[in-house]
Amino acid sequence: MPEPLGLDLAGDAELTALGVELHAALQQPWLSGLDRARIHARAVEIAEAHGHGGFRRAWPQLAQLSAHPAMVGGAAAAVLALAGLVALRERRGHGAPSVLRAA
Amino acid sequence: MAHKTESELAAERELILAAQRDRAAFAPLYERYVDQIFAYAYSLTHNRELAEDVTAATFARAIEELPRFEWRGVPYSAWLYRVAANLVARDKRRPGWIELSPHLHDDEESPEDAATRLDRDARIRAAVAELPADQRQAVLLRFGGDLRNKEIAGIMERSEGAVKLLTFRAMTTLRKRLGAPLPAERDEQGARRRHA
Numbered sequence: 001m002p003e004p005l006g007l008d009l010a011g012d013a014e015l016t017a018l019g020v021e022l023h024a025a026l027q028q029p030w031l032s033g034l035d036r037a038r039i040h041a042r043a044v045e046i047a048e049a050h051g052h053g054g055f056r057r058a059w060p061q062l063a064q065l066s067a068h069p070a071m072v073g074g075a076a077a078a079v080l081a082l083a084g085l086v087a088l089r090e091r092r093g094h095g096a097p098s099v100l101r102a103a
Numbered sequence: 104m105a106h107k108t109e110s111e112l113a114a115e116r117e118l119i120l121a122a123q124r125d126r127a128a129f130a131p132l133y134e135r136y137v138d139q140i141f142a143y144a145y146s147l148t149h150n151r152e153l154a155e156d157v158t159a160a161t162f163a164r165a166i167e168e169l170p171r172f173e174w175r176g177v178p179y180s181a182w183l184y185r186v187a188a189n190l191v192a193r194d195k196r197r198p199g200w201i202e203l204s205p206h207l208h209d210d211e212e213s214p215e216d217a218a219t220r221l222d223r224d225a226r227i228r229a230a231v232a233e234l235p236a237d238q239r240q241a242v243l244l245r246f247g248g249d250l251r252n253k254e255i256a257g258i259m260e261r262s263e264g265a266v267k268l269l270t271f272r273a274m275t276t277l278r279k280r281l282g283a284p285l286p287a288e289r290d291e292q293g294a295r296r297r298h299a
Contacts, residue, residue, distance in 0.1 A: 026247035046163035
């Protein structure tokens with residue numbers, strides 16, 4: 001049997017079995033899909049800030065991230081907040097914000 | 104608990120070459136290693152947010168260095184681990200350990216088996232978390248990263264002998280803390296011995 005650690009553990013089945021358990025426990029995923037997508041998005045941002053463009057299009061996971069319900073929900077909330085702001089300003093007689101007037 | 108075989112290393116080299124030709128092909132390398140690098144960064148920083156930052160910065164560096172990366176016959180993860188270690192060394196913030204819950208996906212496992220294994224895995228991760236920093240790092244790189252002692256020695260900037268000793272001490276401590284392995288692991292070992 002190959003020596004798993006490069007140590008003199010021959011015959012120590014319990015220690016070898018512990019190695020198998022350690023391997024199984026430490027190889028389990030630590031991150032959710034959303035965690036991976038978030039880290040990926042941050043990595044792309046850092047790389048692009050350093051002048052390495054093109055990965056945003058090349059990595060399809062970003063598309064998944066943008067379609068995630070939390071992101072869609074966040075965008076919807078932003079739209080609602082903006083609509084509320086417009087309504088409030090209109091009631092106060094200020095009209096729409098300049099960014100909307102320009103559009 | 105195997106290291107990468109020659110054919111696995113050759114396949115990994117092909118992945119890197121493909122990514123150098125077409126950036127979209129980097130995605131499999133990211134998916135393969137992001138968890139390992141995060142776990143390692145987390146073991147060094149003891150802080151989830153910081154570990155995510157280190158992981159993101161490691162892969163950003165990977166993206167940037169990809170055109171210049173030269174294959175040296177060792178797993179790509181060895182290079183990633185080294186970058187992560189350097190980033191953490193540069194950033195001296197190291198708050199306390201917070202235990203993470205793993206995200207598990209195994210549809211074939213019964214709820215009872217999954218609960219037993221989850222409990223055991225959590226105990227193992229907690230015990231690893233309590234190891235001294237250098238032992239913890241050696242164990243994560245060995246069992247979480249499937250790296251050889253020589254590769255671990257390069258990342259930790261220690262001798263191979265020191266890495267062996269750290270791993271042995273860690274395992275001795277873990278055996279005392281965790282007790283006997285689960286029956287499944289004992290059975291697996293028994294089967295291996297019978298077939299040896």
